[in-house]
Amino acid sequence: AQTVTQSQPEMSVQEAETVTLSCTYDTSESDYYLFWYKQPPSRQMILVIRQEAYKQQNATENRFSVNFQKAAKSFSLKISDSQLGDAAMYFCAYSREGGSEKLVFGKGTKLTVNP
Amino acid sequence: DTGVSQDPRHKITKRGQNVTFRCDPISEHNRLYWYRQTLGQGPEFLTYFQNEAQLEKSRLLSDRFSAERPKGSFSTLEIQRTEQGDSAMYLCASNLGDRENYGYTFGSGTRLTVV
Secondary structure: OOEEEOOOOEEEEEOOOOEEEOOEEEOOOOOOEEEEEEEOOOOOOEEEEEEEOOOOOOOEEOOEEEEEEOOOOEEEEEEOOOOHHHOEEEEEEEEOOHHHOOOEEOOOEEEEEEO | OOOOEEEOOEEEEOOOOOEEEEEEOOOOOOEEEEEEEOOOOOOEEEEEEEOOEEEEEOOOOOOOEEEEOHHHOOEEEEEOOOOHHHOEEEEEEEEOOEOOEOOOEEOOOEEEEEO
């Protein structure tokens, strides 16, 4: 069974600084999809960024980028120029078939942004 | 379309009572997923539907849990004889079920408290 591990229960960053959230996963598949989701307090989960395992290039979405290390089964999220609105729970997730199968989530990392 | 709607937002029930939650997905989405999220944990997959067909059920879904999606539109999740361990946030998500179009949309969840 696939598993996703987030080893940092909490992280904090100063506004405008950069922070990296870690994620490792375990799978025997060679093709799969990885995601970072953001869950603000009492609000719905939204997609931050996604990475297809068959793509070597790391995904980037504005201030968010990933470091995907397939051999190491590592998928970290870097948030640059952190903003107060980035404060939330961040979940790393795995899907074997992209949008056609369930997501497997890690336990999450609570990110605090200090002004 | 206002996204994925879940009703109610909060439910407090006494142990042993039955509860039913409703999820209205985005209208063109044929896949609908149910997850359970307990405090400090990531969402855990419960079940999902392709239109009206229930395609997969997690081992987490005991006999007290049942889900339906009549006519492939809204879905209901019923918990019979609730236990304190059922206290959690129940999340619904929907998408097109396309491998490359993995735009899962989550609802805001139903928070269940069993007293």
